[in-house]
Amino acid sequence: MIPEVRPLFFHSTRRKLSRNKRYEQAKPMNSLPQIINEKEIIEHFSSGIIATDADGIITHINRRCKEKLNIGGNDLTGKSIFQVLPLFQPIVKACLKQGVSLTNQTIKTNHDQLVIHANPIRHRQSIIGVVLNFQIAETLEIFARKSASYKKLNRQLETIIGASSDGIWVCDSRGNVVTINGASEKLNGIKAEDVIGKNVAELLENKNFDQLVTTKVLASGSQETIVQQIKKTNRVLLCTGTPARDENGDIALIVVNERDMTELENLRDQFEQHKKLTEKFKEELSEQTRRELQDNAIITESTLMKQILVKSLKLAHIGASNILILGASGTGKGLLAKSIHQNSIRRNNPFVEINCAAIPENLLEAELFGFEKGAFSGAAEIGKVGLFELAQGGTLFLDEIGDMPLNLQTKLLKYLDDKKFRRLGGTKSIHVECATISATNRDLPELVEQNLFREDLYYRLSSFKLEIPSLCERKDDIPGLVRFYLQKYNKKYNRSKWISHNAVKQLTNYSFPGNVRELKNIIENGVVLSEDDNLDSYLTSTEDSKDPQLPSFNLPQSLHNIDLPATLDQVERQLLLTARKHCKTTREMSAFLNINQSTVVRKLQKHGL
Numbered sequence: 001m002i003p004e005v006r007p008l009f010f011h012s013t014r015r016k017l018s019r020n021k022r023y024e025q026a027k028p029m030n031s032l033p034q035i036i037n038e039k040e041i042i043e044h045f046s047s048g049i050i051a052t053d054a055d056g057i058i059t060h061i062n063r064r065c066k067e068k069l070n071i072g073g074n075d076l077t078g079k080s081i082f083q084v085l086p087l088f089q090p091i092v093k094a095c096l097k098q099g100v101s102l103t104n105q106t107i108k109t110n111h112d113q114l115v116i117h118a119n120p121i122r123h124r125q126s127i128i129g130v131v132l133n134f135q136i137a138e139t140l141e142i143f144a145r146k147s148a149s150y151k152k153l154n155r156q157l158e159t160i161i162g163a164s165s166d167g168i169w170v171c172d173s174r175g176n177v178v179t180i181n182g183a184s185e186k187l188n189g190i191k192a193e194d195v196i197g198k199n200v201a202e203l204l205e206n207k208n209f210d211q212l213v214t215t216k217v218l219a220s221g222s223q224e225t226i227v228q229q230i231k232k233t234n235r236v237l238l239c240t241g242t243p244a245r246d247e248n249g250d251i252a253l254i255v256v257n258e259r260d261m262t263e264l265e266n267l268r269d270q271f272e273q274h275k276k277l278t279e280k281f282k283e284e285l286s287e288q289t290r291r292e293l294q295d296n297a298i299i300t301e302s303t304l305m306k307q308i309l310v311k312s313l314k315l316a317h318i319g320a321s322n323i324l325i326l327g328a329s330g331t332g333k334g335l336l337a338k339s340i341h342q343n344s345i346r347r348n349n350p351f352v353e354i355n356c357a358a359i360p361e362n363l364l365e366a367e368l369f370g371f372e373k374g375a376f377s378g379a380a381e382i383g384k385v386g387l388f389e390l391a392q393g394g395t396l397f398l399d400e401i402g403d404m405p406l407n408l409q410t411k412l413l414k415y416l417d418d419k420k421f422r423r424l425g426g427t428k429s430i431h432v433e434c435a436t437i438s439a440t441n442r443d444l445p446e447l448v449e450q451n452l453f454r455e456d457l458y459y460r461l462s463s464f465k466l467e468i469p470s471l472c473e474r475k476d477d478i479p480g481l482v483r484f485y486l487q488k489y490n491k492k493y494n495r496s497k498w499i500s501h502n503a504v505k506q507l508t509n510y511s512f513p514g515n516v517r518e519l520k521n522i523i524e525n526g527v528v529l530s531e532d533d534n535l536d537s538y539l540t541s542t543e544d545s546k547d548p549q550l551p552s553f554n555l556p557q558s559l560h561n562i563d564l565p566a567t568l569d570q571v572e573r574q575l576l577l578t579a580r581k582h583c584k585t586t587r588e589m590s591a592f593l594n595i596n597q598s599t600v601v602r603k604l605q606k607h608g609l
């Protein structure tokens with residue numbers, strides 16, 4: 001704040017001037033000693049003082065004024081102010097014309113800024129001159145700084161700047177650092193005293209910083225923002241420099257605000273990594289599905305199966321969702337689901353598959369819907385994208401849906417209703433558009449009866465139903481499947497095994513409780529293990545042991561060449577077959593074999609059962 005400097009001399013001067021004729025030397029006042037006349041007083045004033053007549057002719061100009069304006073010994077009295085000091089012309093003219101005092105007017109000289117008060121000199125009704133009284137702005141500032149209100153304001157400002165959790169730098173118009181706050185010291189790893197008073201160019205030269213936004217503001221004259229890496233503290237700062245302008249529109253200060261972006265940057269990096277990983281997964285999934293479909297053509301000769309294929313293609317072409325595929329284990333439900341996806345408009349998006357029975361109940365929700373960082377003890381640091389999110393735009397295949405726990409059924413139903421869900425421990429709803437295909441070998445209406453499956457979910461999931469018959473109900477498919485897999489595994493293992501028509505015929509009489517999966521495994525085993533190129537005897541000899549009534553373990557006949565892993569494998573397979581004969585579901589099998597359900601599912605798959 002610049003206090004108004006009152007021209008103390010003015011009243012007496014005016015009185016005197018009006019008393020005398022025109023601008024003769026002022027006479028000494030009665031109350032003052034003879035030697036101190038008004039001119040002396042004016043001469044010793046700390047402000048610069050110039051008086052002119054109505055035409056702008058200088059009548060008085062004091063010593064201070066000469067010093068401040070660098071006039072030297074030149075006596076400007078009697079000269080036109082408009083010519084000798086043209087920078088005062090606008091104020092003098094305005095004051096003469098308007099006849100009013102003009103206070104706190106500013107003028108810039110080459111070196112300084114002057115704060116001027118101009119007062120008209122009146123005689124009777126007319127204005128006979130002007131008196132100018134000016135100070136250098138800096139002098140006023142020094143004076144102002146000493147005032148109590150300035151000090152108070154300064155303290156307030158220091159508190160505000162100091163309290164800011166953002167870093168703050170203030171530079172003057174030349175880029176000299178005026179002040180920085182504590183937050184900035186910490187963020188930049190510097191001490192205020194090492195930078196205050198220094199020029200930003202110098203700081204850059206000394207390699208204290210690799211860039212500073214102040215230099216950009218000085219160059220452009222407008223607000224600038226940069227992202228700055230601070231090597232010393234390993235932080236990333238978002239720096240915004242804003243110019244503050246004076247009344248003439250010139251830059252007076254540059255205020256720089258520094259916001260710590262490190263955490264945000266870390267989060268962004270994690271997000272990017274996550275996104276890349278998800279994209280990679282998606283690509284791999286699509287690729288895998290494509291590959292699988294190329295390898296796994298649906299082989300069928302039976303009318304029943306052909307009808308199902310035609311229906312499934314229709315559903316694929318209309319982009320149907322909520323398809324329920326029923327059928328015993330190994331009949332090809334998964335294969336059909338993939339084929340529907342591959343023939344739909346979603347084919348270029350992921351096909352994501354989950355076996356609801358193979359994943360422990362407490363992990364299934366996290367697997368399906370994902371979780372946020374710290375959602376539960378042991379939750380990974382950055383959380384996890386669920387399979388629903390991975391299936392965005394594609395198809396989510398819920399295998400063994402009948403084994404989905406009731407609490408999850410509710411969450412699934414909610415998703416199917418509004419296509420939104422929340423990750424475990426999450427607060428944000430995530431929108432995912434994907435088709436769902438479910439499959440089960442269980443009797444869902446029966447589960448509904450037993451209150452083990454929600455009725456509403458059953459109807460929601462089964463907008464379209466496809467029921468695949470067991471292989472023994474479509475024996476026509478067996479020869480084609482045998483040929484297909486024989487060719488496939490001959491190629492894979494570089495063999496040339498073959499089967500006679502008779503052997504194939506014999507195989508059609510076999511019940512294949514493990515359906516196509518079992519047939520496929522028998523052929524693969526034959527191609528790999530049979531000593532002869534003709535598989536007939538291998539297939540007929542193993543046929544009995546494929547369908548045992550009781551577990552019969554082929555223990556090694558001699559103590560030589562014992563292959564423990566292979567023997568254990570065989571025992572495991574036979575026990576699984578026995579268990580399956582006695583149990584309807586994998587849950588029952590898990591109780592029968594005294595292992596958990598997910599292990600049952602895994603082992604059945606391992607043995608191709």
Ligand SMILES: Nc1ncnc2c1ncn2[C@@H]1O[C@H](COP(=O)(O)OP(=O)(O)OP(=O)(O)O)[C@@H](O)[C@H]1O
Binds near residue numbers: 298332333335
């Ligand atoms: N018609 C078919 N043509 C060729 N291969 C088939 C056919 N049906 C099934 N398969 C093959 O049989 C194996 C089992 O099929 P799939 O996994 O689709 O059965 P599933 O009914 O889903 O079994 P589960 O209920 O145990 O999950 C797969 O390797 C699949 O490629």
